[in-house]
Amino acid sequence: MKSKMLKQDIMKAIHELSQFGQDECGGMTRLLYDEAWVKAQNHMKKMMEEGGLDTSYDAVGNLFGRLEGTAHKDQTILIGSHIDTVKNGGMYDGQFGIVAGLIAASYLKRNFGQPLRNIEIVSISEEEGSRFPLAFWGTKNLLGLVGREEVLNVYDENGVAFAEAMHQAGFDFRPEDEPLRQDILAFLEIHIEQGCVLEKERKPLGIVSNIVGQRRFSVELTGESNHAGTTPMGYRRDAVHAATEMISNILNRGQSYGDPLVVTVGKIDVKPNVVNVVPGQLEFSIDTRHPDKKMLEDFTKEIHQLVEETAEKHGLKFCLDMWMDTDPVPMDEGLTQIIEAECVLNGVDFLKMNSGAGHDAQLMANHVPTALIFVPSHRGISHSPHEHTDGRDLALGVHTLIKTLYQLAYKEETGIVESIA
Incomplete structure (x- = not known):
């Protein structure tokens, strides 16, 4: 895929999503279950469907776009990040990772048809903890790590109860008897670095070894x-x-x-x-x-x-x-080695590094093989309207994701599966 076309597709999708939550201070404020959040998730659903994916919500509002596998329907490669923002945040944190997964999956479907293993994009409902005093609500529900008792007496700064906000948005608590997913073979998250290391080191891509x-x-x-x-x-x-x-x-x-x-x-x-x-x-x-x-x-x-x-x-x-x-959380060695190999094969200069910020990947890594990819942040600025990543770096990140997904979802070789099992 040509880099210029890839860059255009990424920026178009990001700007479309960024209309939901624009605030008067020039940034984005899209908080869990508020009106902007609902509109953004519904627009993301539409984008997934236009990209040829089958869509569904879970009980708490995590949105999934699925590309069904033809041979291994019990094995899913999950890619995504969070749709919520901090107050007066930027337009790359979180939502770039969702857009990247969608563009990668759509490209693979157009050019190679259905994969052998399922590819699924997740727009995670919440990670930031910006509206209510809790964080990682979306991923914790996906993994069965949280329940209604955690939020029964939780309110936002305006006195709105967590459960009330959730019900107004059209969602409910995850049923306690709902079985946890057993099909997730691997989880990938691509994210802006939110730091200045890649820019200072003049590296266009980071492959994370550990989350601090x-x-x-x-x-x-x-x-x-x-x-x-x-x-x-x-x-x-x-x-x-x-x-x-x-x-x-x-x-x-x-x-x-x-x-x-x-x-x-x-x-x-x-x-x-x-x-x-x-x-x-x-x-x-x-x-x-x-x-x-x-x-x-x-x-x-x-x-x-x-x-x-x-x-x-x-x-x-x-x-x-x-x-x-x-505790610190290491990323999966087998999965990161696959990404590194694709970078070497395609001449992508990368840096192995730690993540100084928390991400959904740190929770997923305790349950399934997980990898985290970074693209540079200009001057390290994040959680700010001035957050910026060059379109060429975004495109290189998505290109790397496409190559990695092809190895994981379209190749039959058992060695790939064994390396991340």
Whole structure:
């Protein structure tokens, strides 16, 4: 397929989808079960049908477009990503992966007919957690990892109950007695990098080896509020003074570990937050990530020690709450080797890399062989109206997906199946 034509098809589809959720700030806001989300899924359904795929929704709103196999109807190659966005996000995050799968499957059908194994595109209902305080709702339902009890008391910022929003959109909870799918042979996700590594390294494609583990903490410090003019420095129990020392030490320690460990303090809340009062309370967040579980565990032990020692030094009470703990997830070696081989065969320069962000692929990888492909993000910008990926890079990603799907779905050789079994 000519690169120019492929680029045109991709951009046309992305711009069509992007009309659903355009916001007044120049970005996209398409949240789970809202009006824009419903329209986008229904438009995606229409696009799938025009591409020659049979379509269906599951109970919670995951949309599937299926190209039926002729020989191995119990084996499905699943490709997709999420249709929802963050608030005021960009037009490539998530939906590019769905468009890429659709264009690849449609191209293969036009040129090679029906595959031996099923090819199925999934437009995943939710990944971002932007409307309700939960994430990966779509993939968790696909894998049977979540139920109605998880969201019975969950509301959005406008007080709309999760179940009410879902029912208004025309969907319902997954039946508890519904059997889980056993036909998914492999899952592929293609996504913008959401970072600057590929652009900095001048590589047009990334093949992910691991998705990093994440630990997130809330640190609460309690000292004593007092008069800013009459309380000598030596007598203070100043929460800000202690917090600045903690944060500086944590960030410096993280820097000493070197890449690929990252640590971020992104949120700070001070009380009483008044100019002439010594602050007696403070809460700050810590987000740390690493592709090696042992390194992540070692670093978080150091975080706890630094917080404890500094709080004691300043005479403060502290509470350190780890509210997220996800392990690193490796991608399937056999599947990534197939992608690498296609890149080498077709002269595609690629980088083996880690993913510093979470993706639907990290949940799928614990259940079926999974691979994640990246295309570059200009200046690493994502979750922003300024999110951009060059059309040539998008086209190269889809071209690689086409070649990979052909190997997985159209070839009879058992070695391919065995490599990802």
